[in-house]
Structures are given as structure tokens and as C-alpha cells.
Amino acid sequence: MRLIAGKIAGQIAVRAITPSLIALAIASSAVAQTPPDKPLPYQDPKLPAAQRAADLVSRMTLEEKAGQLRHAAPAIPRLGVPAYNWWNEGLHGVARAGEATVFPQAIGMAATWDAPFVHEIADTIATEFRAKYVEKVAPDGSTAQYRGLTVWSPNINIFRDPRWGRGQETWGEDPVLTATLGSAFVEGLQGPDLNHLKTLAMAKHFAVHSGPEADRHRDDIHPSRHDLEDTYLPAFEALVTKAKAQSVMCAYNAVDGQPACASDALLKDKLRGQWKFDGHVVSDCGAIADVYLPTSHAYRKTAAEAFAVTVKAGTDLLCDFGGANGVEAPAIVEAVRTGLATEAEVDQAARRLFEGRMRLGLFDPKGSGPWGKITAADNDTPAHRALALKAAQKAMVLLKNDGLLPLKTAPKTIAVIGPNADSVDALVGNYNGTPSKPVTVLAGIRDRFPGAKVTYVAGTGLIGPPSAPTPDAIFCQDAACAAKGLKVEEYAGLELAGAPTATRVDANVNFRWGWPTRTARQASIRWSGFVTPTQSGPHSFAIDGERGWRIKIDGRPVAEAWDTIQDPGQAQTVMLTAGKAYAITIEARQDSNRGGQRLTWSQPADNADTAVAATKDAELIVFVGGLSARVEGEEMPVHAPGFAGGDRTSLDLPGPQAKLLEGLVATGKPTVLVLVNGSAMSVNWADQKVPAIVEAWYPGGEGGTAVAGLLAGDYSPAGRLPVTFYRSAEQLPPFKDYGMAGRTYRYFGGEALYPFGYGLSYTTFKYGKPVLSAAKLKPGQPLTVSVEVTNTGGRDGDEVAQLYVTRPGVAGAPIRSLKGFQRVTLKTGETRKLTFALDPAAFSTVDDKGQRRVVPGAADLWIGGGQPVSRQGLAKPAGVAATVEVGG
Structure with missing residues (x-):
């Protein structure tokens, strides 16, 4: 018995040995050693994804299931389950995975006001994700971070305040523009068949997330019921219920006293209850730790308690950074063993996650499915x-x-x-x-x-x-400058540890993927030597490119961005004398997920x-x-x-x-x-x-x-x-x-410098009289609005026709709201008829209790190349107005 127990202890987490554990070990060994005569249900591509996922999860131990609820999900060799890293970024192209096509940042794509075009962009990004996946997937099907097919985009938080640094990641300040373009992005990423996803898209960060950055891990936000339903939630509802985004990321902040990833109101009642969302929910990275850390929300006291409260609310996947910022698998097991959570709740989360992987074809034969013909050559074409x-x-x-x-x-x-x-x-x-x-x-x-x-x-x-690339001529290997260049020591790993794996001399610090001697890898490098400035006065040094670097002059640190981003303008100034040699050391990490690093400096002149x-x-x-x-x-x-x-x-x-x-x-x-x-x-x-x-x-x-x-x-x-x-x-x-x-x-009732929807052209446009399908609408009746737009200028160009609705005198109604838009290309002199279809919800407003309804009365319409506003030096855009009577 002692010998048997010793063997089992080497294979299973250390704990008291019981007959049931021995039986489990024997059964597991049998599964691993005796392959089935025919595919098990989870291995059968012909079966529905939900059935396959349920079958697979039913064959797992609690410890195995716990591991699958973390973003870096480990392999389960006995079941043929490869490791999978869920964390992949695709905000405006495949991110952090080396060379790829880089489209305008999300706020720039929003400025196109072109939903079909955004769909085309997203479809292209999905192709490149598939190409990266094919190139980097391991023989056993395992994938590393930033090489998978679960795309953690788009960010559809409302850009409510321009001071927010992450607003660039969003689709702007308007719920309808965000919902429309965000939906197009999701549908482009996922493809036309939800049973055979091209990639799996995510709507983030749910909800009310929009700065300040410094306080995001501890802020408890109490939005009014009106603002929540009128501004913060509509885009999420559209992406979940209409675009069918298969994943949602919960936010760092708390809402009304509950961390967003533990919010019954947001996740259980709204997302899964009212909206019937059946995909998986991922925590923002480190957000589960925020639930229990005393420096954050301190909503619970331990990692196990944090897991329990979040999984019960509806969070399935825990993204973390490990250590103090993470919830490891043993804490998940502890939560079940101590009764804080049930194994059925763990099973439910695991099923949702494996269903997503099944829909992506990650358990199907290589090269099969509608996306099987995409190759590595389809990236960055x-x-x-x-x-x-x-x-x-x-x-x-x-x-x-x-x-x-x-x-x-x-x-x-x-x-x-x-x-x-x-x-x-x-x-x-x-x-x-x-x-x-x-x-x-x-x-x-x-x-x-x-x-x-x-x-x-x-x-x-x-x-x-200002900063500019350093010239080669200023570097020498010794103070007397008997030899030009900088000595280089390369190390395996990212921390300059152990003995150098290679040494050489570089003329400068200028690293970029694709150089013959610098293939993509994880390494750390130290350049050392002497720098001789050509001017006397204040100088500063920095690395232009990816983070993971630090610089010393005569042994004194002058700039560092080892774990964070730093602008060169923030580097310390050091006084240097022209013609004098100073010892310089540059240390950098070169991660295979990153792009390049180049030494820059600022000189007095x-x-x-x-x-x-x-x-x-x-x-x-x-x-x-x-x-x-x-x-x-x-x-x-x-x-x-x-x-x-x-x-x-x-x-x-x-x-x-x-x-x-x-x-x-x-x-x-x-x-x-x-x-x-x-x-x-x-x-x-x-x-x-x-x-x-x-x-x-x-x-x-x-x-x-x-x-x-x-x-x-x-x-x-x-x-x-x-x-x-x-x-x-x-x-x-x-x-x-x-x-x-x-x-x-x-x-906003003040005068803007440039209003939302504004933009000039090299040509001019004229709008004809709008034609309404009805002057009075019965309760629940939709409205169709048609208008002719003519390019009256001297050259071809695009116009963005925008339709706004104002509900005068209705409590809680905005000044005006965008309800439709179309970008159209018109040759000079060309006229095009545009049609807008407004459902009854286009005339709805939200009251102070958060209830949305259509209040009877007049609705003023504006169709034009922007909002019907102007100021001195800023002309009102071309457009036309109309009014319709709305029934309640």
C-alpha cells in the first residue's frame, strides 16, 4: 500500500489518499493507455458543439476542470486536450504577435462611419489570426499567448470623457455609432456561421468602464438608472443579442457595490437573464484578484471566496498575471472542497469554454472546416x-x-x-x-x-x-575609442540571468524583427561601451519601440521602462561635455511578441x-x-x-x-x-x-x-x-x-470647438426634401425616411448622411440622438436616394427609473452631413429637417 500510495502521490495533487482517489488514478491510467475503438462524443466533429463540450467536461477531474478556467489553460494529455492560451488581442489588427497588417486605431475606424467597411476590416483581421494560428500552433494543437483564435476585441465602452487614455480603443461617444460599428466588427471577426467560427469575438469591458485609469481597480461607480440604460449598456446589448458576440469581458471597476466580475445585476440578471447570453464571460486580467485584495475592492477575503462569488455571478474564465494578481487553480479546487462553490458551477463554466473551442474547430482534424485553407502566407499581404x-x-x-x-x-x-x-x-x-x-x-x-x-x-x-536615433559614430568599445561599436551580451530568457549565450559587437542599438541574426525569440541583451557626445549640455536617452529596457550613464540610471511604457520626453536629463567619453549600458528585453527597439537621444541643439x-x-x-x-x-x-x-x-x-x-x-x-x-x-x-x-x-x-x-x-x-x-x-x-x-x-449644452459628426470635404452636397412613410405613427409602427443627396461640387467624394432624432419636451431625452447613418460615394453631379428604416425604439427614451418607452408626441428629424449646429467660423452642414407624430 505504501508503494502504491507513493506512485499516486507523484501523479495527483498531494492530499490524503482514499480508495476513491486510487480508483480515479487507475481509471485515468486506463483511459490514457487504452484508446477507444471509435471516437468519443467530444471527438466527433459531426455532433453539436454543446454536446461535445459537455461530454469532454464530464470526463475531467475537478483539478483538471479548475485548470481550464484560467486564461493559460494547461493540456490534459490523457484526454487529448491541448494547452490553449485564451489571451489574444485584435483591436485593430492582430496585436502583439509580430508583423501583421495594422489598421487605424479603433477610434480611427469609428471616424470612417462605414459599417460594411468595418466588417471587411474585421474579416481581414480574422484571416490574419487564422494565418498566425496555422503558423504557430504546436504539433499537439497547443497555442501560446497571442497565437490563438479567441480575440479579446472590440472595446465598446462609451468614450464619455476625452481625458480617458483608453478612449482611443473605443468607437466613440455615441451608443448607436458604437453598437452599429461594433456589431459589424464582431460579425466580421466571427464569420457567417456561429457553428464554425472564424475567430471568437469579445465585447468588453462590461460595464461602465471609462476611467480614470489610476483608480480602475478600486472605483465603485453608481450610475443612475437612466444613464445605465440610455448610455452605458445599449452597445453591449446590441453586440450580444444581435451580433451574437460569443464572449464578454467584465470590467475592473465595481458597479453599485459589487465588482463587475461578481455583479449579479450585470452578469446574472442583465447579461444572462434579460439578454439570454449563452457564451462565456472572461474577467479583465487581474480583476478576480481585485475582488479580494485589500488594496482593491476587498469584496471578499480570499482567492477561493473571490472565485466563488464570481463564478456564481456568471464569470467563466479567469485572466490573471499569477502571484498576487491571480487566482490559481488550487484556489478553485479549495472553493469547491470547502463548499464555497459547487462542482456543477465549475462544470458549467468549463462547458461554456470548451463549446467556444469546439465552435472554432480546435478539436477537429487539421485543415478541415470552412477556414481550413487559410495558410501562414495569408498574413500581412x-x-x-x-x-x-x-x-x-x-x-x-x-x-x-x-x-x-x-x-x-x-x-x-x-x-x-x-x-x-x-x-x-x-x-x-x-x-x-x-x-x-x-x-x-x-x-x-x-x-x-x-x-x-x-x-x-x-x-x-x-x-x-525631441529625440532622434543615435548615430553610430558616437559609440566605442573603450574610452580611448580604439574600436567602434558596442559590446553585446545575449542571455536566454527575459531577465539577463546566467551566462551569456552569445557575444558580439553592434554598431548601435537598433533591433527589429526580421534581421538575419535576430530572429523572433525571447531573450535579454546588454549593450555596453562608451558614448562621446558632439555637443555640450543636457542630453537624454530612451528606447523608441517596445517596453522592456533601461539605460545607465557612468553607472547612473537615466531612463527605464522595464515593465511599463515611457515617453522619451520623460527621461532624466544628464549633462554631458562634447568630446568626453562616458560609459553607457543599455539593457533590453526582446520578446518574440514584440516589434523592435532603437536607441534615441535628445541633444541641446x-x-x-x-x-x-x-x-x-x-x-x-x-x-x-x-x-x-x-x-x-x-x-x-x-x-x-x-x-x-x-x-x-x-x-x-x-x-x-x-x-x-x-x-x-x-x-x-x-x-x-x-x-x-x-x-x-x-x-x-x-x-x-x-x-x-x-x-x-x-x-x-x-x-x-x-x-x-x-x-x-x-x-x-x-x-x-x-x-x-x-x-x-x-x-x-x-x-x-x-x-x-x-x-x-x-x-452637452455648450459650444463645441468641433461637434460630434463633423468633418469637411473637398466637394459639396445638397439634400432634397425628405419623404416619410407616414406623418403620424401608430404605437409600435416603424418609420421609413427617404432623401436624395446630390454631389454639387466639382469633384467626386464621399458623404456621410446622418439622421438625428430629437424628442422635444420629453423628460430624460437627449438634446438629439443619432439613429442612423450611411456613407455613400457620389461622383460630381450624381444624385443618390438614401433610405433610413427606423424601428419604434428609435423614438424611445429612458426615464429616471431606467425604463425605456416611447412617449407620444412630436419627434423632430434631421438628415444631413453632421449635426444641425454651427458657430462662428464653422458653417452648419447641408441637411434637411422633418417632423413626425409618434404614438405611444
């Missing part, structure tokens, strides 16, 4: 990059144009200035892949105007001094005066400024004027950029301001003084080509704002106030 260029073009919003654009003739000399002009970071935003052939704005202008002399000076960084001087002979100045994901984003260590923890405290163009822009405009030369950013900016001075302003968002890998083409007039811009551009943050309620009063175009 020329056709996909062409689609990314089209997306960037569609996303461009022309905010101001005093006639400078499109350029009448190609300038002979162009000065390109600004921190985002030659920045790949500015193209990709966050949650991004790595573009294989990125085109910065500088590169795009040089390509589009080959006959022009194009000069470039950054002039400033985003929030501090790199300043605004240099930039202004560079425009002396220029016929045109293009200033490319704004933000990047280094200063706005998810829970970041950025603390500078106007920024806090990834969020913003000011909507203004950062001070160094504003000062430089003023100096450029003072030269009197024609100037175009190109904003590259993920959220609204209060460019009031530029609106008054700069002839032309372009909002480019984070435009993706082809963004530079799209910007240059817009300047040249290769296409007419037709992007529209998915958010309100306020004059200042002072126009808004406090950031931590989640009430919608005074926020977004629906409830």
Missing part, C-alpha cells in the same frame, strides 16, 4: 495593406480648411516638423501589431512629392525635448529654434503633432503637465508643441497642422490661426501615405468625428463623475 491604406484614407477628418487644401501645385520645398512626423509609434496607437512596411507621415510626403526638397526637424518631443530655422526656404510647413500611446493609454506611469497615469488633465496640445506651432505660423508661411492622437484635442489657437487642420488619429501602418494623399488631393476627405472636440476640459464635469449630464453631444 499586399491586398491587406492596401485595405489598411483605404481605411486610413476613410478615417481622415478635415477639421479646418481656408482653401489651402488640396494643394494647387506641388510645393518645391516642404518643411516637415513635429514629434509625430517620423514616428512609427504615432501610426499604431496601443494594442497593436507591428507593421512590416510602416509609412510615417514624413515618408509619405517624400514619396508623394518626389520632386520637392523635404526637410525634417522634430523641433520638440510630445511633452519634452534639437529645439524649436532649429525647427523654425529649417523652414526658411519652405513653401509649405506641415506640423505633425498630437499624442501617442506613450502618453495616453492603459494605466501608465506618465506624470507630466497635462497628463496623469495614462489619462489627460488637459485637452490642449502639449505646451512644447503649442509653442513650436506658434513659432512656425509666425513665419507667415502656409501651414498644415496634422493631429495624430486617439482623443479629442482643444486646438483653439490653431483653429483661429492655422489655415488647415487634419485629424489623422493613429492611422495604422499606411498612415503616412494617407496623409500625403489628402494634402495632394488624391481623394476627398470624408471622415467624421466620433467624439466631441470641446474647447477645454473646463467645459466638462469632473472626470470621476460618471453622470452623463453635460457630456457628449447628447447632453
Whole structure:
């Protein structure tokens, strides 16, 4: 008996040995050693996914099931279950998995106002996910993080406040725009057959999640019933009930006293009860730990209690970071063994998860199913990059144009200035892949105007001094500079541990996937040597690219982003003397999921005066400024004027950029301001003084080509704002106030700098008289609205026709609400009839108790190229009005 017990103890978690455990071990061994004569039910592709999943889960031990409820689900060899990592990001392309087609950031795709096109983008992204999966799946079917088919996108939180750093990931501030485009994205990702998913999409973060970033792990939000039903939940309902998203991610924050991942009201009553959602719910990463950690919600005291309360509410999969930020499988087992949760609840969660994997075909023969012909070669193709260029073009919003654009003739000399002009970071935003052939704005202008002399000076960084790649000539292996370059030591793993696996000499620090001697791998590297500056004065150093680096000068740390993102403008300044050699050490992680790392520095002579001087002979100045994901984003260590923890405290163009822009405009030369950013900016001075302003968002890998083409007039811009551009943050309620009063175009009564739905064109449009299917609507009767739109300008172009509804005098009604939109291409002189079908819910409003109903009375309609608003210097868009009487 002692010998038998010892064998079992080596195979099963250590605990008291009982006859039942011995029987279980013997049975498990029999299953592993005696393959069935015919496929078991879970192995049969012809059976429904739900039946297969239930059969598979029924054959698992509690310990095995517990392991499957974590995002890094381990293999179960005895049942032929491969390991699977559920965590994969696809916000605007396959993210964090090396080279892929990078489309405009989500807020940029929202600016296209083109649902069919968004569907096409998502379908392409799904193809690339399949291509990555085929390339990287192990022989036993196991997949690593960022190489699977469960796509944790889209983010459909309402961008209620432009100070939120993650707003760039959303589809804007409007529930209908978000629901429509988000649904198109989900349907494109998942494909037409839910039984044979192309990928599995997720709606996140459920719910009311929208900043501030620094407090997201402990905030308890108490939205009004009105705001919850009117603003925060409609997009989730649409994606779950209509687009059939197969997964939902619950948020970090608490709502009305319950952590979102443990919320009976949100998950049990609303999601699974009222909306009949039968997919799986994933926790935001570390959110289950937030349930019990004393520094977070402290809603429960232990990991086992946290698991129990979340699984009972309806959370199925626990995403965590391990250790103090995770809930390990033993805690799940403990919860069941101690009666905090039932094994039936664990079974239910596991069934939901395996059903998703079955629908993806992950248990079917290789190459089978409707997506079996996709190969690794289908990633990042020329056709996909062409689609990314089209997306960037569609996303461009022309905010101001005093006639400078499109350029009448190609300038002979162009000065390109600004921190985002030659920045790949500015193209990709966050949650991004790595573009294989990125085109910065500088590169795009040089390509589009080959006959022009194009000069470039950054002039400033985003929030501090400008940075540029370090030249090879300043590095030596020794203080006397007997040998050029830097000594390199490579280490296995990410922590510079053990003996070096390789040594060599590099001319500089410039790492990028695809170099012959630097294939994708997980490694850590140390460059060491001496740097000899050419100027005396303050210098700063940083790595441009992925996080995981630190820099020392003469042994003193001067910059670090080992675990976080840092903007080069935040690096410490060190005083250096020209001609003197200083010891330098650069340490970096090079993760196979990441893109590249390049050493940059800031020198004393790199300043605004240099930039202004560079425009002396220029016929045109293009200033490319704004933000990047280094200063706005998810829970970041950025603390500078106007920024806090990834969020913003000011909507203004950062001070160094504003000062430089003023100096450029003072030269009197024609100037175009190109904003590259993920959220609204209060460019009031530029609106008054700069002839032309372009909002480019984070435009993706082809963004530079799209910007240059817009300047040249290769296409007419037709992007529209998915958010309100306020004059200042002072126009808004406090950031931590989640009430919608005074926020977004629906409830903001002030004058915006540029309103939601706004955007200029190179042509003009005229709307004919609208035709209504009925002047009076009976209760429950839908309405059809038809209107003719004519391109009255001198060139072809797109128009975005927007339909807004106002319910005058109805309590709780917004000022107006978007209820439909269509983007249409019209040749010059062409007329097109557009038809909008409004169901009765389009006229509904939400009362203070959260009840949605249709109140009888008048409903005012507006159909036009934007909202029916104007201000001095901003013309009201073309459009027409109508009124219909609505029955209750």
C-alpha cells in the first residue's frame, strides 16, 4: 500500500489518499493507455458543439476542470486536450504577435462611419489570426499567448470623457455609432456561421468602464438608472443579442457595490437573464484578484471566496498575471472542497469554454472546416495593406480648411516638423501589431512629392525635448575609442540571468524583427561601451519601440521602462561635455511578441529654434503633432503637465508643441497642422490661426501615405468625428463623475470647438426634401425616411448622411440622438436616394427609473452631413429637417 500510495502521490495533487482517489488514478491510467475503438462524443466533429463540450467536461477531474478556467489553460494529455492560451488581442489588427497588417486605431475606424467597411476590416483581421494560428500552433494543437483564435476585441465602452487614455480603443461617444460599428466588427471577426467560427469575438469591458485609469481597480461607480440604460449598456446589448458576440469581458471597476466580475445585476440578471447570453464571460486580467485584495475592492477575503462569488455571478474564465494578481487553480479546487462553490458551477463554466473551442474547430482534424485553407502566407499581404491604406484614407477628418487644401501645385520645398512626423509609434496607437512596411507621415510626403526638397526637424518631443536615433559614430568599445561599436551580451530568457549565450559587437542599438541574426525569440541583451557626445549640455536617452529596457550613464540610471511604457520626453536629463567619453549600458528585453527597439537621444541643439530655422526656404510647413500611446493609454506611469497615469488633465496640445506651432505660423508661411492622437484635442489657437487642420488619429501602418494623399488631393476627405472636440476640459464635469449630464453631444449644452459628426470635404452636397412613410405613427409602427443627396461640387467624394432624432419636451431625452447613418460615394453631379428604416425604439427614451418607452408626441428629424449646429467660423452642414407624430 505504501508503494502504491507513493506512485499516486507523484501523479495527483498531494492530499490524503482514499480508495476513491486510487480508483480515479487507475481509471485515468486506463483511459490514457487504452484508446477507444471509435471516437468519443467530444471527438466527433459531426455532433453539436454543446454536446461535445459537455461530454469532454464530464470526463475531467475537478483539478483538471479548475485548470481550464484560467486564461493559460494547461493540456490534459490523457484526454487529448491541448494547452490553449485564451489571451489574444485584435483591436485593430492582430496585436502583439509580430508583423501583421495594422489598421487605424479603433477610434480611427469609428471616424470612417462605414459599417460594411468595418466588417471587411474585421474579416481581414480574422484571416490574419487564422494565418498566425496555422503558423504557430504546436504539433499537439497547443497555442501560446497571442497565437490563438479567441480575440479579446472590440472595446465598446462609451468614450464619455476625452481625458480617458483608453478612449482611443473605443468607437466613440455615441451608443448607436458604437453598437452599429461594433456589431459589424464582431460579425466580421466571427464569420457567417456561429457553428464554425472564424475567430471568437469579445465585447468588453462590461460595464461602465471609462476611467480614470489610476483608480480602475478600486472605483465603485453608481450610475443612475437612466444613464445605465440610455448610455452605458445599449452597445453591449446590441453586440450580444444581435451580433451574437460569443464572449464578454467584465470590467475592473465595481458597479453599485459589487465588482463587475461578481455583479449579479450585470452578469446574472442583465447579461444572462434579460439578454439570454449563452457564451462565456472572461474577467479583465487581474480583476478576480481585485475582488479580494485589500488594496482593491476587498469584496471578499480570499482567492477561493473571490472565485466563488464570481463564478456564481456568471464569470467563466479567469485572466490573471499569477502571484498576487491571480487566482490559481488550487484556489478553485479549495472553493469547491470547502463548499464555497459547487462542482456543477465549475462544470458549467468549463462547458461554456470548451463549446467556444469546439465552435472554432480546435478539436477537429487539421485543415478541415470552412477556414481550413487559410495558410501562414495569408498574413500581412499586399491586398491587406492596401485595405489598411483605404481605411486610413476613410478615417481622415478635415477639421479646418481656408482653401489651402488640396494643394494647387506641388510645393518645391516642404518643411516637415513635429514629434509625430517620423514616428512609427504615432501610426499604431496601443494594442497593436507591428507593421512590416510602416509609412510615417514624413515618408509619405517624400514619396508623394518626389520632386520637392523635404526637410525634417522634430523641433520638440510630445511633452519634452525631441529625440532622434543615435548615430553610430558616437559609440566605442573603450574610452580611448580604439574600436567602434558596442559590446553585446545575449542571455536566454527575459531577465539577463546566467551566462551569456552569445557575444558580439553592434554598431548601435537598433533591433527589429526580421534581421538575419535576430530572429523572433525571447531573450535579454546588454549593450555596453562608451558614448562621446558632439555637443555640450543636457542630453537624454530612451528606447523608441517596445517596453522592456533601461539605460545607465557612468553607472547612473537615466531612463527605464522595464515593465511599463515611457515617453522619451520623460527621461532624466544628464549633462554631458562634447568630446568626453562616458560609459553607457543599455539593457533590453526582446520578446518574440514584440516589434523592435532603437536607441534615441535628445541633444541641446534639437529645439524649436532649429525647427523654425529649417523652414526658411519652405513653401509649405506641415506640423505633425498630437499624442501617442506613450502618453495616453492603459494605466501608465506618465506624470507630466497635462497628463496623469495614462489619462489627460488637459485637452490642449502639449505646451512644447503649442509653442513650436506658434513659432512656425509666425513665419507667415502656409501651414498644415496634422493631429495624430486617439482623443479629442482643444486646438483653439490653431483653429483661429492655422489655415488647415487634419485629424489623422493613429492611422495604422499606411498612415503616412494617407496623409500625403489628402494634402495632394488624391481623394476627398470624408471622415467624421466620433467624439466631441470641446474647447477645454473646463467645459466638462469632473472626470470621476460618471453622470452623463453635460457630456457628449447628447447632453452637452455648450459650444463645441468641433461637434460630434463633423468633418469637411473637398466637394459639396445638397439634400432634397425628405419623404416619410407616414406623418403620424401608430404605437409600435416603424418609420421609413427617404432623401436624395446630390454631389454639387466639382469633384467626386464621399458623404456621410446622418439622421438625428430629437424628442422635444420629453423628460430624460437627449438634446438629439443619432439613429442612423450611411456613407455613400457620389461622383460630381450624381444624385443618390438614401433610405433610413427606423424601428419604434428609435423614438424611445429612458426615464429616471431606467425604463425605456416611447412617449407620444412630436419627434423632430434631421438628415444631413453632421449635426444641425454651427458657430462662428464653422458653417452648419447641408441637411434637411422633418417632423413626425409618434404614438405611444
